[in-house]
Amino acid sequence: MTGTLHIVGLGPGGAEHRTPAAARAVADAEVVVGYGPYVTQAQDLLHGKQTIVRGAMGEEAARADEALDRAAAGARVALVSSGDAGVYGMAARTLARAAALPADARPEVVVVPGVTAALAAGALLGAPLADDFATLSLSDLHTPWETVERRLRLVAEAGLALALYNPRSKARTWQLDRVIELLRDARDGDTPVALATDVAREDETVELTTLATIDPTRVTMRTVLIVAGDSAELAGPWLIATRGAGVPA
Amino acid sequence: MTGTLHIVGLGPGGAEHRTPAAARAVADAEVVVGYGPYVTQAQDLLHGKQTIVRGAMGEEAARADEALDRAAAGARVALVSSGDAGVYGMAARTLARAAALPADARPEVVVVPGVTAALAAGALLGAPLADDFATLSLSDLHTPWETVERRLRLVAEAGLALALYNPRSKARTWQLDRVIELLRDARDGDTPVALATDVAREDETVELTTLATIDPTRVTMRTVLIVAGDSAELAGPWLIATRGAGVPA
Numbered sequence: 001m002t003g004t005l006h007i008v009g010l011g012p013g014g015a016e017h018r019t020p021a022a023a024r025a026v027a028d029a030e031v032v033v034g035y036g037p038y039v040t041q042a043q044d045l046l047h048g049k050q051t052i053v054r055g056a057m058g059e060e061a062a063r064a065d066e067a068l069d070r071a072a073a074g075a076r077v078a079l080v081s082s083g084d085a086g087v088y089g090m091a092a093r094t095l096a097r098a099a100a101l102p103a104d105a106r107p108e109v110v111v112v113p114g115v116t117a118a119l120a121a122g123a124l125l126g127a128p129l130a131d132d133f134a135t136l137s138l139s140d141l142h143t144p145w146e147t148v149e150r151r152l153r154l155v156a157e158a159g160l161a162l163a164l165y166n167p168r169s170k171a172r173t174w175q176l177d178r179v180i181e182l183l184r185d186a187r188d189g190d191t192p193v194a195l196a197t198d199v200a201r202e203d204e205t206v207e208l209t210t211l212a213t214i215d216p217t218r219v220t221m222r223t224v225l226i227v228a229g230d231s232a233e234l235a236g237p238w239l240i241a242t243r244g245a246g247v248p249a
Numbered sequence: 250m251t252g253t254l255h256i257v258g259l260g261p262g263g264a265e266h267r268t269p270a271a272a273r274a275v276a277d278a279e280v281v282v283g284y285g286p287y288v289t290q291a292q293d294l295l296h297g298k299q300t301i302v303r304g305a306m307g308e309e310a311a312r313a314d315e316a317l318d319r320a321a322a323g324a325r326v327a328l329v330s331s332g333d334a335g336v337y338g339m340a341a342r343t344l345a346r347a348a349a350l351p352a353d354a355r356p357e358v359v360v361v362p363g364v365t366a367a368l369a370a371g372a373l374l375g376a377p378l379a380d381d382f383a384t385l386s387l388s389d390l391h392t393p394w395e396t397v398e399r400r401l402r403l404v405a406e407a408g409l410a411l412a413l414y415n416p417r418s419k420a421r422t423w424q425l426d427r428v429i430e431l432l433r434d435a436r437d438g439d440t441p442v443a444l445a446t447d448v449a450r451e452d453e454t455v456e457l458t459t460l461a462t463i464d465p466t467r468v469t470m471r472t473v474l475i476v477a478g479d480s481a482e483l484a485g486p487w488l489i490a491t492r493g494a495g496v497p498a
Contacts, residue, residue: 086371092492096484111375132385158403
């Protein structure tokens with residue numbers, strides 16, 4: 001008798017942007033598995049009766065297997081990610097491993113969506129994603145850098161607003177420098193760019209700058225970069241993508 | 250003394266994917282403004298003491314003004330959208346109008362993010378948005394069709410997963426036919442395509458098809474179309490975008 005695995009997006013930070021479905025999946029779980037800081041993000045849902053498995057950065061495959069193994073053995077398991085588990089979170093990796101199991105050894109798996117960082121950052125800024133947008137990860141850990149660069153050129157040429165995830169870490173710095181170069185080639189220097197860091201957390205910061213003036217060293221691995229699309233404008237305190245919305249009726 | 254306007258994303262359907270911040274903004278409001286079906290979506294948060302203003306399709310500008318006027322006059326107002334108000338919702342239009350007000354007549358405005366339909370549809374399907382993706386609206390009501398088509402060609406060429414909003418209505422049918430043509434030119438015929446309709450509602454349906462075999466007449470204005478990116482694969486019951494996640498560690 002197999003159990004159930006919920007792959008849960010906790011939203012960007014505190015409980016106010018975490019859905020009831022996500023909260024219930026964690027509160028009802030017998031086993032909660034996650035990268036340490038994400039387990040901490042769900043701290044208010046831990047009640048002393050759950051088995052807690054905190055993992056480290058880089059051990060995502062082991063966490064996916066542990067969550068699947070425990071669910072396959074009959075437990076109700078919640079595997080938690082920040083934001084939406086299906087957007088650069090644990091869902092894809094874990095489902096791929098679940099799919100490789102024989103169907104009768106595979107636990108029931110439910111993916112619980114969440115508010116991804118781009119949406120929370122967008123709300124803080126106004127409505128920069130209200131016209132079409134793309135989310136891109138700048139990590140070349142699993143995707144060849146040529147692919148990242150090719151995609152970026154095309155979406156920049158399309159004039160879409162961009163939400164850039166994993167833009168920079170201590171060890172990975174030249175990638176963002178290169179992306180800024182590419183964006184400056186494709187778009188105006190005065191294109192608004194926002195650095196949203198630790199969104200919906202206590203130490204949340206938002207900095208508004210431009211493609212011409214951005215200081216990449218202000219960007220951390222907890223920053224989402226929002227690059228305005230070609231329909232966006234600064235109006236009052238907000239960055240707003242218009243799609244005709246700016247036209248008074 | 251001006252009031253406060255919360256522009257609220259209610260999430261895709263029922264209360265289980267609606268954040269506490271969204272629920273609180275509506276429950277605490279003195280005035281709730283929205284397109285009729287979205288007000289109904291928040292029915293469980295109405296308690297008889299709020300003034301309710303239900304608007305009709307096509308009257309978005311009037312709703313934005315009504316919400317702003319009432320907030321400017323001192324009320325706590327919640328303007329509700331389905332999904333995320335900043336993704337093809339009421340946020341951009343309303344902020345643009347707020348920005349046009351003199352700063353001292355402008356109410357405090359807060360945008361409350363929500364789970365947009367693409368994320369909820371993605372979770373149902375597995376993890377099709379786990380690699381890079383773009384959201385595009387196929388509506389040419391405010392954006393010239395040439396712009397829609399140009400953006401689509403470029404993101405299709407980039408191989409991104411696509412979440413297509415507003416794909417088809419009774420009056421607007423040729424646009425989706427044309428988009429399918431363009432996608433067939435750019436991508437393989439066996440590219441998985443999912444039609445997710447009324448996601449997270451009682452009558453939710455998900456159909457999995459391909460670019461070669463999609464029947465556009467199955468698509469309604471309440472459908473989000475997910476077109477798999479070039480890194481996606483069908484594995485077990487799921488559609489999974491891999492970004493290296495499919496590679497066993």
